[in-house]
Amino acid sequence: MNKQTTHPLKNDFFSKKITNWYLQNKRDLPWRNTQNPYYIWLSEIILQQTRVAQGMPYYYKFVEAFPTVQDLANADENEVLRLWQGLGYYSRARNLHKTAKMVVEDYNGVFPEKYSELLKLKGIGTYTAAAIASFAFGEKVAVLDGNVYRVLSRVFGETTDISGKDAKKVFTQLAESVLPASDSATHNQAIMEFGAMHCTPASPDCMFCTLAMECVANATGQVSLLPIKTKKVKVKERFFNYFIIEQNGNFAMRKRLGRDVWEGMYDFYLKEIEENIQDLSYLAMEDTFLSELIKNSLIKRESSIYIHILTHQRIQTKFWHLEVDNHFLLHLPQELEWYNLNEVDDLPKSTLVNNYLKEYVFE
Ligand code: SF4
Structure with a gap:
């Protein structure tokens, strides 16, 4: 020009x-x-x-x-x-x-x-x-x-x-x-x-x-107007429910696969839903693993909502910390494996998961 x-x-x-x-x-x-x-x-x-x-x-x-x-x-x-x-x-x-x-x-x-x-x-x-x-x-x-x-x-x-x-x-x-x-x-x-x-x-x-x-x-008095940027970032709302499954001091975790946030990092059993519903029976609907798990566990902690903001996403998360009866033989879905506390500490994790663990598990 x-x-x-x-x-x-x-x-x-x-x-x-x-x-x-x-x-x-x-x-x-x-x-x-x-x-x-x-x-x-x-x-x-x-x-x-x-x-x-x-x-x-x-x-x-x-x-x-x-x-x-x-x-x-x-x-x-x-x-x-x-x-x-x-x-x-x-x-x-x-x-x-x-x-x-x-x-x-x-x-x-x-x-x-x-x-x-x-x-x-x-x-x-x-x-x-x-x-x-x-x-x-x-x-x-x-x-x-x-x-x-x-x-x-x-x-x-x-x-x-x-x-x-x-x-x-x-x-x-x-x-x-x-x-x-x-x-x-x-x-x-x-x-x-x-x-x-x-x-x-x-x-x-x-x-x-x-x-x-x-x-x-x-x-020309345009300092606050320049540079011009018209396109705004679209932010998607997501609702996560994480189930922290603990038995005999071990925790069930999985590596996140697929093209999504935190690929390659470790997290817990996740139920992602479309709406902000925090009801266990709703979450366990049509999920035989979760139904079994809930029946044989104590709810050790039910967290408040954590809000995690990324550039294109706003993720609202609730953590359900379940302690499974020591005598119950729990069959984990294929992607989950047991880790002791030291191993959990060593695994790469998102800030969201790490914040919860630091607050309540590694206290
Ligand atoms: S600070 Fe930036 S906008 Fe202000 S006069 Fe200097 S170059 Fe121009």
């Missing part, structure tokens, strides 16, 4: 200003002091949808447990998920593991250096490929994350809807057009840091901004 090509910040001014700001204001983050593509990749995956303060301990835990991509590739999936526990979006951890195996098996343990090659790895999209290619190998390629969208949209007055289908193309072109001839790595770090620390979504510091004079949004 015209205003981009005629904007006074073109011809390297934008890059110079933002890089100067970065050099004076950047946070000292461990993944910024390395060019090791494995560490850079780890940090980028951990930081997706995660704040730096929350992701930092996970970064250190992973680097310590798996110092090389080979170590990560050789790990057991449960070990990887257990380490990831509490960070959410568990498909990131599973893909991390798969990608490590791919790097070891198909690339001899050496990360490809080119953006186009990095894109072929599972779980590495355009953003992560650009980050690795730029930060580790100095390739002149623009990174585009939420911070970059926001900064570019405001500074250049770009009004394309960032949730629309054209956004990626338009903003990629804009991001590429302001890349400097050399050291695109520092430029990329700078624009992301500027978005994270200064030109923030709700309270950008326009008064003391190095770009205040040239910023289109600031000059």
Whole structure:
């Protein structure tokens, strides 16, 4: 669009200003002091949808447990998920593991250096490929994350809807057009840091901004309107009833399979229903295992409702903690197995399950 090509910040001014700001204001983050593509990749995956303060301990835990991509590739999936526990979006951890195996098996343990090659790895999209290619190998390629969208949209007055289908193309072109001839790595770090620390979504510091004079949004009073995002995330309501089955100090748990939240993590016997009904006889209807179980158990605890919010789902959960008569021979459904308390502690679990266990079982 015209205003981009005629904007006074073109011809390297934008890059110079933002890089100067970065050099004076950047946070000292461990993944910024390395060019090791494995560490850079780890940090980028951990930081997706995660704040730096929350992701930092996970970064250190992973680097310590798996110092090389080979170590990560050789790990057991449960070990990887257990380490990831509490960070959410568990498909990131599973893909991390798969990608490590791919790097070891198909690339001899050496990360490809080119953006186009990095894109072929599972779980590495355009953003992560650009980050690795730029930060580790100095390739002149623009990174585009939420911070970059926001900064570019405001500074250049770009009004394309960032949730629309054209956004990626338009903003990629804009991001590429302001890349400097050399050291695109520092430029990329700078624009992301500027978005994270200064030109923030709700309270950008326009008064003391190095770009205040040239910023289109600031000059036209559109700071709070940009970037434009019309599509809202649809949130699905779900209702879970978890049955914690305990007998002789052992707990029946299962690994979650199938493409759903928390795939690969461990949980309990689950009844998911369409409505918020908390009635045992209703839940046991047409479920012979549950009917048998209830007949031969004591209700040790019936929890209040736990509400767990994910990006696209709001899950209301009730836990029914049942203690099965020690003399009753309970035939577990195939997917459930018995675990003692130490084993339960070691298994990877969602924050929801872990919160209940921490509150009432590992007290
Ligand atoms: S003037 Fe305000 S909106 Fe513009 S770049 Fe600076 S902080 Fe962001």
